[in-house]
Amino acid sequence: MKRILSIFMVLTLLLTALLPLTAYAEGEGNIDHGGGGMGSGTDENFWNPGDEGVRVTVVRAGDHALVTTPVDFTNQSPDNIQAHFGKVSKISYTNGFSLTPGTQQYTYVNPGQAIPRIITSGSGNANIEVIKSYFTDELVIRYIADITGFNYDTLINGDYKILLEPVVYMTFQGVRIALTATEAALYDQQLDGGLRGVMVSLSHKNLPLAMFLETPDLGYPAWSGSRTSAASNTDIISSLGLGIVRFSEAEPPQVSGYDYTYRVNTQVITSVTVSGGQADPDHPVTVRFTIGGQTYMVNNVYYPEGDSQLAWVRWTTPATPQTMTINVSVAGRGRASQGTITANIVDLSGHDPPNPVADDRNDAYSKPGVPSNAQKTSATWGVWRPWWQEYWVWHSTGDGSGCWCDHGWWEFDWNSYSASLLASMSVKPDDKDPTAAGKTMKSGYGINQTVAAQVSTSQSSAVTGAQTAVTYFPEFQYQSYWRLLDRTGGGYSAKFEFAPNQYSTYNRRTYFTPIWLPDGSYTPYTYLMDCWTPQGMLSMNLTDSVTISGNLWSDWHIAPVKP
Template identity: 85%
Template structure:
């Protein structure tokens, strides 16, 4: 379904585009590209040069949150698309969003100013400078703001960036499909390499290499690999098929030198990607992780030529905060994505709130917004499984004599795995609050909390249960003080509660609300973390509330003693 600008803005755009005046650049393009020639197609599997578009998404910088529904720009009218995966950005897939067919009709936008050629092919190459110029032009950015429904001045404030992803319209197995590079890689994994086997020149070369980053941004690295060869699914998902338009930073970006941040005494998973050549039972690869003086070896790592394999190790962090250097070495023809990994081990204990007292006041209190940390509730990965394809050939050694010889080769199946995290949080008044009713209580009394976390997976040895829950409170603006919850039940069905409060007369698992807390909703916030998978950590934001009505002083009164 097409969407147009208002007549006024459309006329303004057209007049500007037809004018000989110079265009003004508003943003800065972090975009580069590569590509090469295209192989010949078949009637069932082919792509026509120019059958393309660009997915446009506005992203908030500080937490990499997608703040607009992605929109596909194209010069074509692809009303014959029969299959697609909806409007999902690369960032959402990176955070664990599953590739899911969308039953609705494919939607797109024809911009007033035609987009330049995006995907190179044998009939001609895209011009990266023209692409940069287009997507950093002020009027194009105003157009993006309009069609996404996002305020233009807010967009260029430095707090947001525009994520670009090339889109290809191809015919695969006789079906017209629309995919970004990331979707093509995920789809190929679902098919066990079926897309790559038919459309590799497009799906694994020219489409992902149409855009990549010159410098790291939004958590994605700059691409330093080949710009003319077919890429692996892992490289496409991690580094290819994206460009970014950025604006003057509101403040300098924070740069972390750590690859992982772990908590003390926590079971974690550290992973790398191994690629290069083909690893099979005749040419196996082994990966060694050296962690804290111990060596963990993963043997029999296999993957087909041109692809890769995620390799991981499960270990327990030390009991004291420290910075650890993890070294990775590979035996065989493969190479690891990282040779050195830096892990920051932190301790979240020791920040319990101070003891509330009866004469506490906070006359300037204003109710804060509940925070939201990065949340990833599912992850998927896979393991290549080689199998031998027999191909017997007769070798004649003379009349009526000879022998059969197997000239077979290794084929690969891709076994997919996943993990899903679900959780709930419940806050209730403490049983020692004498006048509480249901979830209504007076300020100054305590609350109890229970967090339950459930993990489901089809590869349990590669996934940990949720191990850490940290609760923050509105009276501290959800900062400075927190309670590290006790894990009272472990495993894939974990349970967390407040630790016993040393200020509680009855040594109860409670948190005391401040006596000055105004009437209304009182909402603690919990960040549930440390559910580790080969694809990273799963996490959830959780909240629940009680209703404050009155204070504990209302339960006290002074009366004369009866004679």
């Protein structure tokens, strides 16, 4: 590697030529930021705004292992760097790698698409939405794959993530130096505060606050501290100076290690099994759920000796993605199956497909198989109802008198309940399609879709209606993009449709098919879910098709005007 490898220069030129094309977001950015004004520098210690970069590393999501060598992206030409610490990621330092001065020449890459401002300063603020948009752009991610030598399709399959770390180029004690936020904190520890003492606004505020996590990831926490004040070395090393780009698979996100995965703003049922001894009206059991600072009480939980009983609460998830810990405690003779429950709250919005345009092409398209997620359309559960079995015994006093005493006991009846989910999906050409006939249409026009879901149950207080429907499309191999449907009818007879399309002239609830689709059947796939019961979630896989015959170009006719 020279300062910039020749192959990198070739790739840069190629990407520069491609930049006028529309590029679409591929990943999801787990990045936030803060910062503020800067202090005044000196001849020996100073930094020029914009003298910055980003260290990029591909990480395996499962075990947090680094699978590529870190690469530093920058718009600058930092050829005069005199000191640096090599290409080491935050994960390596977290795992015990010691801070070691680099003796080799500092290397970097100038991407063809310039990176946005990363570090806020007195002369201008970084824009976190622009940063997210850049690092989740498909062309940029393809470029990262090329530069790091990692296969693009493998990178975006959901098993890998991109770790981002802001890099600064500054002059410290008269020496031109390159370092990440983590390296700045470790270096300051070695200097007993010597770096913080002269460069605090940069090294301990604007550099580490340039990127931090919105939600926990790769073993690092979300940052909840000050966004405008200098941070401690400990906080920087543990929590600051990093962003993450992650990728989803076709199915709605499911995270192993969680007891429940819920969607935001959703009514859900959370349950535990209580057992131990016998719980009856003489020895009642109370189960307490503490969720998001609120306590839910389930009183009068009963069950016979040697058996158990489900106890559950119905609640609404928060509006923002997060990991929640639900604490469960039992008062009485029983014990709960779990003392704590971990719930992963996810947001499926924000993955709408890009708008297809008239000159789109996909010559390599092959029709994919329709996916199938876990499906459960019915559930049964029950509640023990105690009743007293009388057993009267005469107790004599020996003088001819006495009394009858009830020496009875508690018996239990099992009251069984159930729930079932039925649903259908209908796809048809949009009513504004001028040449559609029945379910046959030309590519390039829109489709309408309706999902109808019917929930039947014998215990309505313990069951929610279906609340979420997500539709995936074959042109994206049923991956990467989806439409989160609007619920236009609620309750136990729910209805779902496409949300109004921002690209529709008439603001219709439509989805535009790409013009390059080959003739034949076109089959959107919908996963219907969030019908919750004490025995878990009911869900269904749904499909329907239209037939593509020709494309909208055949509806256009150009001819000279007759004189």
